[in-house]
Amino acid sequence: MSGPTGVVFDVSRACVDDGPGLRTVVFLKGCRLNCPWCQNPEGQSFAPEVAYDRKRCIGCRTCRQVCQRDCPFDHPPGEREPCAVGHLCSSVCPARAKRLVGATYDVGQLVEEVAGPASDASFFQGTGGGVTFSGGEPLAQPEFLFASCDAFAERGIHRAVETAGHWPVSLAPELARRVDLVLFTLTHVDEEKFRQATGATNRLLLQNLTTLLGAPVAVSVRLLVIPGLNDTPADARAIAGWLKEHPAPPKLTLVPFHRLATAKAELYGRPFAYADRPPVGAATLAQVASWFADAGIAAAPEG
Amino acid sequence: MLQAAREAAPMPGLDPRVARLKERLLTAPYEVCLARALHFTRSYRETEGMDPALRNARALRRTLEQQRIFIAPDERIAGSKTEKNLAAPLSVERGDFLRTLQMEMDVLHLKRRPFQISDEERRLFWEEILPYWDGRTLRDHKARVWEERGIIETRPSFVQALRAQIDGLNFVRALGRSGLRSMLGANLRARRTLRRTRNLYALRYELARNNPTPATYVFDVQGHLSLGVEKAVAHGMDSIIAEARARMAQPDVDRHARDFLQAVIVSLEAAIAYAGRFAALAEQMAGSAADEAEKTRLLAIASACRQVPRLPPRTFQEALQSVWMTHVVGEIQYGTHEVFADGRVDQYLYPYLRDDLAAGRIDREEAIALVQEYYLKLSANVEPIPEAGMETNAVLGNSQHVVTIGGLTPLGEDATNALTWLMLEAHERMGGAINQLSVRIHRGSPPELLRRTSEVFRSANGISIYNDDAIVPALRADGLSEEDARDYCVVGCIETSGHGDTHGCPGGHEISLPAVLMLTLTRGRRPYRILGQQRGFDSGDPRGFQTFKDLMTALKRQLGHQLGVLIDATEGKDRAYRDVLPAPYVSALMDGCIERARDITDGGARYDFTSIDMRGLGTLVDSLAALRSFVFERNVLSLMDLLRALETDFRGQEVLRQRLIHEPPKFGMGDARADDLALEIVGWIHEEAGQHRNLRGGRFRCCYYSYGNHVLDGFMLGATPDGRRAGSPISNGVSPSNLIDSHAGPTGSMRSVARLPPEKISSGVSLNLRFHPNFIRHPSGIEAFAGMIRTYFDLGGMHLQPNVVSTETLRDAQAHPEAYRDLIVKVSGYSAYFTDLGRSIQEDIIARAEFGR
Numbered sequence A: 001m002s003g004p005t006g007v008v009f010d011v012s013r014a015c016v017d018d019g020p021g022l023r024t025v026v027f028l029k030g031c032r033l034n035c036p037w038c039q040n041p042e043g044q045s046f047a048p049e050v051a052y053d054r055k056r057c058i059g060c061r062t063c064r065q066v067c068q069r070d071c072p073f074d075h076p077p078g079e080r081e082p083c084a085v086g087h088l089c090s091s092v093c094p095a096r097a098k099r100l101v102g103a104t105y106d107v108g109q110l111v112e113e114v115a116g117p118a119s120d121a122s123f124f125q126g127t128g129g130g131v132t133f134s135g136g137e138p139l140a141q142p143e144f145l146f147a148s149c150d151a152f153a154e155r156g157i158h159r160a161v162e163t164a165g166h167w168p169v170s171l172a173p174e175l176a177r178r179v180d181l182v183l184f185t186l187t188h189v190d191e192e193k194f195r196q197a198t199g200a201t202n203r204l205l206l207q208n209l210t211t212l213l214g215a216p217v218a219v220s221v222r223l224l225v226i227p228g229l230n231d232t233p234a235d236a237r238a239i240a241g242w243l244k245e246h247p248a249p250p251k252l253t254l255v256p257f258h259r260l261a262t263a264k265a266e267l268y269g270r271p272f273a274y275a276d277r278p279p280v281g282a283a284t285l286a287q288v289a290s291w292f293a294d295a296g297i298a299a300a301p302e303g
Numbered sequence B: 001m002l003q004a005a006r007e008a009a010p011m012p013g014l015d016p017r018v019a020r021l022k023e024r025l026l027t028a029p030y031e032v033c034l035a036r037a038l039h040f041t042r043s044y045r046e047t048e049g050m051d052p053a054l055r056n057a058r059a060l061r062r063t064l065e066q067q068r069i070f071i072a073p074d075e076r077i078a079g080s081k082t083e084k085n086l087a088a089p090l091s092v093e094r095g096d097f098l099r100t101l102q103m104e105m106d107v108l109h110l111k112r113r114p115f116q117i118s119d120e121e122r123r124l125f126w127e128e129i130l131p132y133w134d135g136r137t138l139r140d141h142k143a144r145v146w147e148e149r150g151i152i153e154t155r156p157s158f159v160q161a162l163r164a165q166i167d168g169l170n171f172v173r174a175l176g177r178s179g180l181r182s183m184l185g186a187n188l189r190a191r192r193t194l195r196r197t198r199n200l201y202a203l204r205y206e207l208a209r210n211n212p213t214p215a216t217y218v219f220d221v222q223g224h225l226s227l228g229v230e231k232a233v234a235h236g237m238d239s240i241i242a243e244a245r246a247r248m249a250q251p252d253v254d255r256h257a258r259d260f261l262q263a264v265i266v267s268l269e270a271a272i273a274y275a276g277r278f279a280a281l282a283e284q285m286a287g288s289a290a291d292e293a294e295k296t297r298l299l300a301i302a303s304a305c306r307q308v309p310r311l312p313p314r315t316f317q318e319a320l321q322s323v324w325m326t327h328v329v330g331e332i333q334y335g336t337h338e339v340f341a342d343g344r345v346d347q348y349l350y351p352y353l354r355d356d357l358a359a360g361r362i363d364r365e366e367a368i369a370l371v372q373e374y375y376l377k378l379s380a381n382v383e384p385i386p387e388a389g390m391e392t393n394a395v396l397g398n399s400q401h402v403v404t405i406g407g408l409t410p411l412g413e414d415a416t417n418a419l420t421w422l423m424l425e426a427h428e429r430m431g432g433a434i435n436q437l438s439v440r441i442h443r444g445s446p447p448e449l450l451r452r453t454s455e456v457f458r459s460a461n462g463i464s465i466y467n468d469d470a471i472v473p474a475l476r477a478d479g480l481s482e483e484d485a486r487d488y489c490v491v492g493c494i495e496t497s498g499h500g501d502t503h504g505c506p507g508g509h510e511i512s513l514p515a516v517l518m519l520t521l522t523r524g525r526r527p528y529r530i531l532g533q534q535r536g537f538d539s540g541d542p543r544g545f546q547t548f549k550d551l552m553t554a555l556k557r558q559l560g561h562q563l564g565v566l567i568d569a570t571e572g573k574d575r576a577y578r579d580v581l582p583a584p585y586v587s588a589l590m591d592g593c594i595e596r597a598r599d600i601t602d603g604g605a606r607y608d609f610t611s612i613d614m615r616g617l618g619t620l621v622d623s624l625a626a627l628r629s630f631v632f633e634r635n636v637l638s639l640m641d642l643l644r645a646l647e648t649d650f651r652g653q654e655v656l657r658q659r660l661i662h663e664p665p666k667f668g669m670g671d672a673r674a675d676d677l678a679l680e681i682v683g684w685i686h687e688e689a690g691q692h693r694n695l696r697g698g699r700f701r702c703c704y705y706s707y708g709n710h711v712l713d714g715f716m717l718g719a720t721p722d723g724r725r726a727g728s729p730i731s732n733g734v735s736p737s738n739l740i741d742s743h744a745g746p747t748g749s750m751r752s753v754a755r756l757p758p759e760k761i762s763s764g765v766s767l768n769l770r771f772h773p774n775f776i777r778h779p780s781g782i783e784a785f786a787g788m789i790r791t792y793f794d795l796g797g798m799h800l801q802p803n804v805v806s807t808e809t810l811r812d813a814q815a816h817p818e819a820y821r822d823l824i825v826k827v828s829g830y831s832a833y834f835t836d837l838g839r840s841i842q843e844d845i846i847a848r849a850e851f852g853r
């Protein structure tokens, strides 16, 4: 390995909702926020970790032969100590029931996988697609992200980044220079509401969004509509008010909260914090869109 | 909730008349109609000793003159196939399903989807029809040729019979409980188990008449061709009759040729007279019509049926009437499983639509409704498939009558026209129809055609998409002229054919590739042979395989042997067709036959081929890749140990099985290590098949599709080295096996398949990929979907058949079939109503990777 490296937890092909055309999405592992609604719980921690899919387990106990320690998966969620050994079980599991999630890549390896001979690169051209970095928070591994973006830029591959914006403000101009599209996920502009839910400030992300909106890069702002957090007319007014402070207020794409992460979190032995929140339907989205329209901001569901 | 979602998106603007026709088709009881069988039997009994073409024409004429006809409510296009609303006629003279039907005649009404038959018809079947045909069917002739040539064993000696019984027990054991249940027809709620067990044995003996070896199939079908409907529509049958008369007057015509031409004339005149009966009936019904609208409807039918198919049509409605009457007479002539493609309907019917629209004789909505009615008619056929086959086949729309639209003109220009769009929309707004709509795309097609086609998948499955830029050169290499190659159409499942000029015989000559591998690994002992089959072929002792190359050499030796048997057996079948069952009506419409004064079964068509259909490419390649890696490269275990594990279906060896699934490379994931093996095999088979010519001098072409039979192959096959368990399906068409990880994406499969050279698979392949509806829920997703197909075609892919349906919907449809009667899926090649399929094939479709969740 040479140059900067990054921890990647998935490379997913032929995706259609993460930028134009057909995308190969690179999921970078690790995020400094800890949002309870996170749809990719495997992207939260930085270190590689073992996922355990009980449906695939054939009960052969091969994993037990290589590791006799107390296994976190033997305890109910919430009472688990993190695994002190790690990875031994996943390397021997024949059924891929235990699987190590998170692999270290250097830029060359990533380029090979995304744009090499056995990749979807030919489909990028035909569909106007490209590579999308997601996470986790891709900007939490800025060196690797930027070096990868440069390498893809050299090959003329369209680059998009999905971000929640919680990273040092110095990175924003760097990012804007390197990618064609930023998919920015917003949840709330109200600092107190955001802090209550996540324990963190939203000042960084708001400032970063402001910088990006003023930079020469396409920014698509997505509002993740979450029941109990931002689904009232007052929330819509507050968010719209903040957006309107910008010289060219962006359009909003409304993305519904769903609970598909519940099953995913279980694979990692973590409970999904928002497992009880109701999923958001088309009717709610339409209503939220109308509140934004009243407040002078165009908002529409994906599509 | 899923049901609610379906209801929330009603089909936009379906004409109420068409909605009623559709509802009637989907709810009609299945019946058997013996009229055709009876008329054929009586006619054949009277014409013993006559030329076979004339005998066939006379039998057709008698049926068309005497079969009771009807015009159904709401129909604007007339022409019924049987005396009943939705019934199977029996092609007694062919014999395909006769034996199994004989076994099941008493339980037809007990089938999962019961077939109704009257006691009187049952009596006629036993007392009049069956006794005459015993020993006289095409199947009997075929079997005789096979016995003479030693392709199958006749009277087994005591020792042979004993050995076969032991094989039989092993076979039953290998099938396992679920396989056995399917074979025995567990769905029959009949209690006579002794009889059913005897039937199983009889069935096994019958199988040898389809399967000369445990890895090959030669079914009784020929058919499966592009019917020269265009010729009948454009010129009228009168002009074809005149052509035949003129040909007859020429000095080179001998007695046999004259009989053939006479048979052509008799058949066409009978078709014209059949239309005349509908005209008369319509006039009569109009006399007592309840209201003006009804009277107008009937008089329009009468006037159309007086004009066509005798003369060229004057309007779009008459043109469709001409297409349908020409087609339905073809169905009656052939009887069962004819699979006649009407070809490039948007091309030859466009002028009529254009003129009617211009003159204000029709509006677009009316034209769409007429096209939809035509689609429904193409689907309205049923087949009382033996219970064992029902697990893997569709009953409704069993005979796939494909329609082709779009593509290039013979001169190489874009052929898209107003009717192309209209036919696409007709399919969309009906929520699909079972007939397969085949859309041809070339580099110069309007991009909107592919985008619009992609969009249609939001409301209807059942479309296949073809790449002219790969297929036209492949057909050129097969010997078609440039213009004829550009004018190709699709037949049956996915087979490419010249338009009305090709006797392609794409159906019924098949090889299960994984079975060939297992024969290689067991010196011809597995899969078990069945009573009447030849002894297995020993391609070398696996203990002697030192390298992977040794294994490949033995595999090719085995494959070469199997191909040889297949080709020999096919010739036997073709000989039987030529000698006892010509098809003068079909030949009348086929370019070349009148000119050469020869039937299609005797090399009359301008182009003649036989296709060999390979199944389970993915399973074979994955197995080879696993063997190479585990046995020859990494020495994980010895070949003998692996074979022992396969023998016991991995009993106690689940760890090994999991490793075989997960570690070696697999076909259909864009992985060159596996794909190169596929290339080697496909290339080798093409080369080998190319050495041979069929009875009529035509070439052997290769195709890779499997309709439902990959499931049946799977039933009969033990575990394979790719980790597949005994009895589960092998891979379908050129699609990856169900064991692959969907992680490589649809694009991985496309990259793998696009590498297969079109000229080596020129008869067609089916790549069947399943997508979650989310993939195309947004306009941007539709664009990406279209772009993805465009790229796949640019990479050299020939064909794609997407299924856009989620696992949840399919499960819900299994639980509430009544709510999903019109849910259509592609199986492997053909389209079917999902709820009409056997459970095994439903499970196979659900097990396929689902992309774009």
Ligand code: SF4
Pocket: A056, A057, A058, A059, A060, A061, A062, A063, A064, A092, A093, A094, A095, A096, A097, A098
């Ligand atoms: S090795 Fe894998 S399959 Fe075996 S018991 Fe452990 S997790 Fe289950």
